[in-house]
Amino acid sequence: SPLLEVRGLTASVKETGHQILAGVDLTIREGEIHAIMGKNGSGKSTLTKVLVGHPHYEVTGGTILFKGEDLVDMEPEERSLAGLFMSFQAPIEIPGVSNFDFLLMAVNARREKSDLPALGPLEFYSVVSSKVDALKMDPKFLDRNVNEGFSGGERKRNEILQLSVIGADLALLDEIDSGLDVDAIEDVAIAVNGLLTPQNSVLMITHYQRLLDLIKPSYVHIMENGKIIKTGDSSIATQINEGGFKSIALV
Numbered sequence: 001s002p003l004l005e006v007r008g009l010t011a012s013v014k015e016t017g018h019q020i021l022a023g024v025d026l027t028i029r030e031g032e033i034h035a036i037m038g039k040n041g042s043g044k045s046t047l048t049k050v051l052v053g054h055p056h057y058e059v060t061g062g063t064i065l066f067k068g069e070d071l072v073d074m075e076p077e078e079r080s081l082a083g084l085f086m087s088f089q090a091p092i093e094i095p096g097v098s099n100f101d102f103l104l105m106a107v108n109a110r111r112e113k114s115d116l117p118a119l120g121p122l123e124f125y126s127v128v129s130s131k132v133d134a135l136k137m138d139p140k141f142l143d144r145n146v147n148e149g150f151s152g153g154e155r156k157r158n159e160i161l162q163l164s165v166i167g168a169d170l171a172l173l174d175e176i177d178s179g180l181d182v183d184a185i186e187d188v189a190i191a192v193n194g195l196l197t198p199q200n201s202v203l204m205i206t207h208y209q210r211l212l213d214l215i216k217p218s219y220v221h222i223m224e225n226g227k228i229i230k231t232g233d234s235s236i237a238t239q240i241n242e243g244g245f246k247s248i249a250l251v
């Protein structure tokens with residue numbers, strides 16, 4: 001079965017009942033890179049949040065299968081342990097928890113699930129510091145509280161550090177290029193490409209061709225009004241870049 005299979009997914013804002021996802025179909029197989037593009041407000045971020053079980057949204061119809069298992073009734077933490085990773089468009093701060101401790105906890109929670117012995121701080125430090133170097137981050141980041149006082153670009157790099165250390169079968173990357181300068185986008189793209197194996201997959205949301213030139217998608221989807229209305233190869237992204245969304249023929 002595919003890694004992720006979404007069928008007829010509808011979802012609403014829990015508090016108001018306002019529907020945002022209006023029947024999303026999406027299939028992601030192992031080793032594939034998918035990109036979602038679409039105008040502001042089309043539901044891209046909501047789709048990724050619903051996939052990870054964000055508490056503000058309620059699934060009202062359809063199915064989400066991840067590795068053949070129904071995700072809808074799983075807690076966000078269980079989804080993450082099952083191998084789903086999400087970088088938030090606006091990553092959250094976790095006061096009082098250092099980056100190092102956060103990463104060590106996350107890694108050990110996964111090791112425990114696989115019946116592997118917990119890593120100690122010293123052992124873990126050598127793993128994590130090589131990733132910090134690869135992302136050209138200041139090692140001092142490890143001692144700082146998660147995302148507290150980070151600049152936009154630092155937060156984005158930190159999300160990719162989390163992904164590189166924790167690993168994932170499917171990484172959902174929501175606008176990882178936003179707020180990054182050109183050099184930082186390149187560092188992040190190199191890190192993401194370095195994580196790709198024939199077994200794991202990426203779903204990225206972006207407005208920019210630049211990111212898609214660096215992380216080459218197998219499929220590009222266009223989202224509008226809570227649905228994926230077109231799927232194609234990376235030439236769709238080039239077309240949007242040159243002529244805007246209106247240049248995409250929907251048939």
Ligand code: ADP
Nearest residue numbers: 013020038039040041042043044045046047056
């Ligand atoms: P995109 O990521 O494509 O820009 P979003 O998924 O963030 O779009 O939002 C889709 C639409 O749903 C927008 O109109 C947004 O205002 C609305 N929306 C998303 N989340 C909420 C929420 N928690 N409460 C109310 N409206 C929301």
Ligand code: MG
Nearest residue numbers: 040041045089
């Ligand atoms: Mg938006």
Ligand code: MG
Nearest residue numbers: 044045046089
């Ligand atoms: Mg968004």
